[in-house]
Amino acid sequence: MHDTVSVTGTPRSGDSEQYLTFRLDGLDYGIPIMQVQEIRGWTKVTPLPNSPRYIKGVLNLRGTIVPIIDLRLRFNLEEVPYDALTVIVVVNVGGRLAGLVVDAVSDVIALAPEDRRTPPEFEGQANRQFVQGLAQVDDKLLVLIDVDKLVNHETLAEAAEAAA
Amino acid sequence: MPTIMTVDDTASMRQMISFTLGSAGYEVIEAADGAEALKLAQDRKVDLVIADVNMPNMDGITLVKSLRAMEQYKFTPILMLTTESQAGKRDQGRSAGATGWIVKPFNPEQLVDVVRKVLG
Amino acid sequence: MAIDLRRFHATFFEESLEGVAAMEAELLDIERVLQRSGGVQEADAERLNRIFRAAHSIKGGAGTFGFTDVAHFAHALESLLDDIRSGRRALDLEVVGLLMRAVDCLRAIVLAARGGEAPPAEAEALRVALERAQTAGRPASSAPEPVASTGSGWEIEFHPHERFFHTGNDPLRLLRTLAELGQLVVRADVSRLPAWDSFDPELCYLGWSLTLQKPVARSALDEVFAWVVGDCELQLRPIAAAAAPSDPGPKTEERGATSIRVATAKVDALVDIVGELVITQTMLSQLVEDFTPDRLARLRAGVAQLERHTRDLQDAVLGIRMLPIGFVFSRFPRLARDVSAMLGKQVELVISGERTELDKAIIERITDPLTHLVRNSIDHGIETPEERRRAGKPAYGSIRLDAYHKAGNVVIEVSDDGRGLDRERILAKARALGLVAPEAELEPAQIDELIFMPGFSTAESVNDLSGRGVGLDVVRSNIRALGGGVEVSSVPGQGTRFIIRLPLTLAIVDGMSLQVGNEIYILPLAWIAETLRVQPERVSQPAGGPEIISVRGEYLPLLRLDRLFNLPGRARELDQGIVVIIEADGRRAGLFVDELLGQQQVVLKSLEPHCARLEGISAATILGDGTVALILDAGSLVRQAYSAASLAAPAALGAAQAAAVSTTVH
Numbered sequence: 001m002h003d004t005v006s007v008t009g010t011p012r013s014g015d016s017e018q019y020l021t022f023r024l025d026g027l028d029y030g031i032p033i034m035q036v037q038e039i040r041g042w043t044k045v046t047p048l049p050n051s052p053r054y055i056k057g058v059l060n061l062r063g064t065i066v067p068i069i070d071l072r073l074r075f076n077l078e079e080v081p082y083d084a085l086t087v088i089v090v091v092n093v094g095g096r097l098a099g100l101v102v103d104a105v106s107d108v109i110a111l112a113p114e115d116r117r118t119p120p121e122f123e124g125q126a127n128r129q130f131v132q133g134l135a136q137v138d139d140k141l142l143v144l145i146d147v148d149k150l151v152n153h154e155t156l157a158e159a160a161e162a163a164a
Numbered sequence: 165m166p167t168i169m170t171v172d173d174t175a176s177m178r179q180m181i182s183f184t185l186g187s188a189g190y191e192v193i194e195a196a197d198g199a200e201a202l203k204l205a206q207d208r209k210v211d212l213v214i215a216d217v218n219m220p221n222m223d224g225i226t227l228v229k230s231l232r233a234m235e236q237y238k239f240t241p242i243l244m245l246t247t248e249s250q251a252g253k254r255d256q257g258r259s260a261g262a263t264g265w266i267v268k269p270f271n272p273e274q275l276v277d278v279v280r281k282v283l284g
Numbered sequence: 285m286a287i288d289l290r291r292f293h294a295t296f297f298e299e300s301l302e303g304v305a306a307m308e309a310e311l312l313d314i315e316r317v318l319q320r321s322g323g324v325q326e327a328d329a330e331r332l333n334r335i336f337r338a339a340h341s342i343k344g345g346a347g348t349f350g351f352t353d354v355a356h357f358a359h360a361l362e363s364l365l366d367d368i369r370s371g372r373r374a375l376d377l378e379v380v381g382l383l384m385r386a387v388d389c390l391r392a393i394v395l396a397a398r399g400g401e402a403p404p405a406e407a408e409a410l411r412v413a414l415e416r417a418q419t420a421g422r423p424a425s426s427a428p429e430p431v432a433s434t435g436s437g438w439e440i441e442f443h444p445h446e447r448f449f450h451t452g453n454d455p456l457r458l459l460r461t462l463a464e465l466g467q468l469v470v471r472a473d474v475s476r477l478p479a480w481d482s483f484d485p486e487l488c489y490l491g492w493s494l495t496l497q498k499p500v501a502r503s504a505l506d507e508v509f510a511w512v513v514g515d516c517e518l519q520l521r522p523i524a525a526a527a528a529p530s531d532p533g534p535k536t537e538e539r540g541a542t543s544i545r546v547a548t549a550k551v552d553a554l555v556d557i558v559g560e561l562v563i564t565q566t567m568l569s570q571l572v573e574d575f576t577p578d579r580l581a582r583l584r585a586g587v588a589q590l591e592r593h594t595r596d597l598q599d600a601v602l603g604i605r606m607l608p609i610g611f612v613f614s615r616f617p618r619l620a621r622d623v624s625a626m627l628g629k630q631v632e633l634v635i636s637g638e639r640t641e642l643d644k645a646i647i648e649r650i651t652d653p654l655t656h657l658v659r660n661s662i663d664h665g666i667e668t669p670e671e672r673r674r675a676g677k678p679a680y681g682s683i684r685l686d687a688y689h690k691a692g693n694v695v696i697e698v699s700d701d702g703r704g705l706d707r708e709r710i711l712a713k714a715r716a717l718g719l720v721a722p723e724a725e726l727e728p729a730q731i732d733e734l735i736f737m738p739g740f741s742t743a744e745s746v747n748d749l750s751g752r753g754v755g756l757d758v759v760r761s762n763i764r765a766l767g768g769g770v771e772v773s774s775v776p777g778q779g780t781r782f783i784i785r786l787p788l789t790l791a792i793v794d795g796m797s798l799q800v801g802n803e804i805y806i807l808p809l810a811w812i813a814e815t816l817r818v819q820p821e822r823v824s825q826p827a828g829g830p831e832i833i834s835v836r837g838e839y840l841p842l843l844r845l846d847r848l849f850n851l852p853g854r855a856r857e858l859d860q861g862i863v864v865i866i867e868a869d870g871r872r873a874g875l876f877v878d879e880l881l882g883q884q885q886v887v888l889k890s891l892e893p894h895c896a897r898l899e900g901i902s903a904a905t906i907l908g909d910g911t912v913a914l915i916l917d918a919g920s921l922v923r924q925a926y927s928a929a930s931l932a933a934p935a936a937l938g939a940a941q942a943a944a945v946s947t948t949v950h
Contacts, residue, residue, distance in 0.1 A: 177345060
């Protein structure tokens with residue numbers, strides 16, 4: 001079980017938002033800290049039959065049943081075995097909870113509007129829908145994820161139907 | 165600490181009055197109709213009665229008459245809860261011996277105000 | 285001191301809706317009496333008073349809590365009711381109809397207020413109609429207070445009558461209140477004090493001349509003396525004055541949360557049990573503190589006691605959520621009246637078992653299916669009055685709603701004495717839809733079952749009612765989703781009966797733990813018919829399709845859960861595992877699993893908001909070790925078993941189906 005991460009980054013203008021950043025297959029991603037409920041290490045998960053590969057199953061989070069999504073599989077990246085550094089980021093989107101399995105969690109940083117960049121054309125439509133934007137912090141490029149779309153019920157339902 | 169009895173067949177009104185006056189430091193007991201109120205009034209000493217007019221089993225006007233007929237309640241303040249259009253009821257209440265009335269709708273502050281004035 | 289009134293809103297809304305329901309019930313009765321007596325019979329005065337009081341209470345509460353739309357409308361309704369109950373207006377069918385529409389509208393306005401929405405558009409028109417129906421010459425609602433002006437104060441002569449005290453009023457209070465308004469000069473008039481021996485302490489002999497040295501509005505003074513105007517001599521003379529009052533009204537908004545009314549006895553019982561629980565827990569803590577092996581027996585006894593208390597607590601808490609089914613049944617008289625009027629049928633609704641209790645969550649979700657069944661009965665079951673007379677039946681068709689507890693379930697019956705199911709038409713339609721092979725022979729019971737198939741409706745025209753795209757298949761799946769089932773039985777010419785079975789509660793289920801591969805699944809005991817070890821020779825696979833198992837001459841489709849759920853892990857050989865025979869909706873199937881781990885009670889947790897619906901899974905639970913176990917949905921599994929099986933040799937399926945259905949079901 002990890003404890004909370006520290007805040008870095010220089011304070012900017014009033015419009016800056018705080019993002020939790022994490023690593024996935026060598027790339028850096030970010031999601032708004034407001035949507036992050038907690039961060040846990042990996043524990044055994046109960047699989048859901050006939051669900052898409054990237055839905056690993058469900059987990060008991062203090063009495064609530066939370067679906068766990070493997071982001072590598074979601075983004076069609078190579079699957080890797082889970083180890084001691086593997087982390088689940090539990091997000092809360094409008095009351096709906098979901099756990100995202102990522103390689104490792106980095107820092108919480110503050111992003112100002114001037115840090116944002118326009119995203120170039122990605123190949124792979126599947127990933128594009130989740131990308132909310134890009135940002136540049138120091139010399140790192142950050143892919144900002146739209147968490148709502150990621151854990152959206154309909155997306156999961158469609159995927160489930162497609163897999164069935 | 166003075167005891168106030170609120171008599172109304174509507175639970176939400178009783179609750180509201182109970183809570184409002186309770187918060188203002190009074191002790192409040194509740195009755196759902198005139199008959200219940202009469203019984204409660206006999207069992208313990210009540211310093212102020214706030215009663216609705218329209219109730220089953222025994223309506224407000226009859227309650228006032230019955231209370232006034234009791235030795236210990238000859239001079240106790242009794243307030244009727246009425247609506248604006250019930251001028252007739254007000255007069256009836258007064259003839260029966262009610263002290264005064266409170267017009268619905270009222271807000272909690274008005275209620276506490278009136279009660280403070282009446283109980284001193 | 286600001287007091288937030290919102291805490292009382294939920295109760296107010298609940299009360300108001302109950303009041304509306306009560307008004308509706310009374311009006312229905314009045315209407316029925318009027319209809320039977322040809323519009324002549326006088327309505328019972330006490331009944332009219334009850335209806336009036338209900339409207340009056342709603343109006344009062346709405347005003348107090350700031351729901352002006354409700355208050356306005358209730359006021360118009362109340363005024364008309366007042367006219368009627370005092371005899372100023374006659375009660376006829378037309379007025380009753382207007383009142384019923386008004387009560388409906390009032391309900392809608394209350395619901396809108398509760399949801400923070402605007403009232404329905406027709407409310408205003410209906411309110412005006414109510415006003416017009418009142419007798420002329422009603423006093424309008426109060427005009428605003430005028431404001432006094434000029435001057436610098438008031439001269440007040442205040443002389444109470446002798447019996448002033450007898451209304452509980454106190455001159456001293458009035459003087460104090462006046463003093464709060466401004467500088468007050470008081471001169472007492474003792475001229476009427478009698479000699480001591482004729483002095484009566486209960487009478488008032490004093491009077492006062494007062495000067496208020498503040499230009500307050502006349503209305504402020506009127507307010508001070510409002511209560512005592514008839515009990516004293518009062519003169520108010522302005523010296524000079526100026527003024528200005530104002531009064532905003534509070535307006536609060538609310539989003540209601542659902543709530544239940546609970547009998548205090550139930551809560552008291554809970555408190556008792558919790559008390560016992562605390563005692564037992566304390567005892568156990570102490571025991572464990574300095575524990576020695578010779579105390580093991582006492583520890584065991586303590587744990588057993590804990591178990592008992594927990595079970596009692598569980599029952600008591602669940603009992604709190606149980607409500608009488610009368611809450612659902614109560615809307616049906618009105619529904620029956622409206623629907624039968626619309627269709628030109630004459631229907632009498634007979635209700636029994638209203639006190640049978642159900643979990644609140646189930647009550648909320650059984651309403652729609654029941655409504656559909658009742659509408660169906662009126663629409664398709666009950667014949668027109670002429671048809672009925674020709675058949676030698678009374679012109680009034682009857683529909684019976686009944687509810688009772690049986691064998692750990694709640695049973696609800698909806699039956700009518702109508703024409704019964706038209707089996708020829710049903711069979712023809714099924715053949716046309718391709719649901720049944722043209723040459724297949726079906727038993728009457730099997731034909732009846734067909735009405736639950738999707739896409740099935742033998743209605744000639746899809747009228748506004750039953751044909752709303754909600755077929756009996758949806759009714760059945762809704763009931764199944766609650767963990768229950770529904771069956772039909774019918775006698776042509778005599779009537780049709782729907783029997784609904786529901787579990788007593790949704791929240792907790794007795795289940796059998798099953799091991800399948802590396803995972804554990806829970807199967808509710810209610811679905812399990814039997815379990816057996818497999819003899820591989822009883823399992824066949826005709827034409828290489830799905831497996832079929834023979835059980836005492838019955839042929840049932842066999843589902844291998846590990847394959848169905850695509851579970852990794854070793855697959856057992858048939859003779860190494862167990863087959864669990866499940867039964868749902870009149871059909872049986874076999875589930876092949878590795879092992880039975882034992883029975884346990886589990887608390888249902890919903891998967892829904894988080895995950896999409898999964899076939900074969902109804903919910904989840906958390907096991908003692910904290911891991912999540914999925915709960916199997918027998919209805920869905922049976923369906924999957926038979927749809928897989930129907931792809932295979934029809935003969936084997938036909939035999940299997942026939943065999944399956946012919947075994948008695950409950």
